[in-house]
């Protein structure tokens with residue numbers, strides 16, 4: 077099916093003594109927003125680490141954009157169109173906001189050292205593109221007015237937005253967001269929902285996989301949700317189906333959601 081951007085089969089990660097991810101399957105279509113939820117230690121970030129090329133799977137298959145992913149190389153994955161944020165912010169605090177976004181996009185560079193030192197056309201062309209893409213990304217996340225601000229001096233909520241802008245700067249086909257609302261206050265979380273909606277609107281072909289503990293954020297944004305517990309995929313479905321799934325309620329939601337009201341609309 078041509079609409080599938082990512083297909084995962086039997087994906088597994090065995091750390092010493094811990095089966096962190098246990099033969100999971102996922103299928104993501106182009107241009108949709110997916111959620112991946114689960115309790116602490118369920119294996120969500122490990123899944124993202126494998127998809128993004130930061131960690132080699134122990135077993136299983138990843139097919140991205142029709143190609144089998146054979147290598148474990150984050151830069152290669154970024155060039156192919158996979159971008160990810162980290163659960164703990166990984167900004168360059170002493171760089172400006174703009175330089176953070178430009179540096180992020182440079183991971184996709186194809187020019188070599190010689191071309192750079194000799195200031196050859198490919199180097200100049202790519203660097204121009206990186207600056208343009210970085211600027212677009214800052215605008216999408218509404219932080220362009222802070223372009224010259226040092227990242228460390230941004231309030232926390234804006235740093236989180238910059239982390240996403242850094243991903244957008246590589247113009248990904250698949251955006252993996254690992255707890256982007258972590259540490260945000262409710263107001264910032266709802267702003268994040270609007271930001272992600274804006275990304276979806278501006279980039280309708282981009283697929284987004286959102287890992288998030290904040291159920292309000294997940295239920296508001298995601299069209300389809302995967303649920304993990306102890307390394308296994310225990311459920312998947314629409315927000316409504318997940319909301320009414322007994323195993324999910326007992327394993328994850330633990331009664332914290334008021335089922336009578338029904339999920340917030342997407």
Ligand SMILES: Nc1ncnc2c1ncn2[C@@H]1O[C@H](COP(=O)(O)OP(=O)(O)OP(=O)(O)O)[C@@H](O)[C@H]1O
Nearest residue numbers: 091092094096114115116117118119120121122123
């Ligand atoms: N590098 C590692 N070495 C050994 N064990 C690891 C490693 N990374 C993760 N684990 C373990 O794998 C399991 C899954 O961890 P993971 O970080 O993927 O969970 P998570 O669902 O992202 O949790 P959280 O919601 O707390 O972020 C946990 O038991 C964790 O301790």
Ligand SMILES: [Mg+2]
Nearest residue numbers: 120121122163
């Ligand atoms: Mg995690």
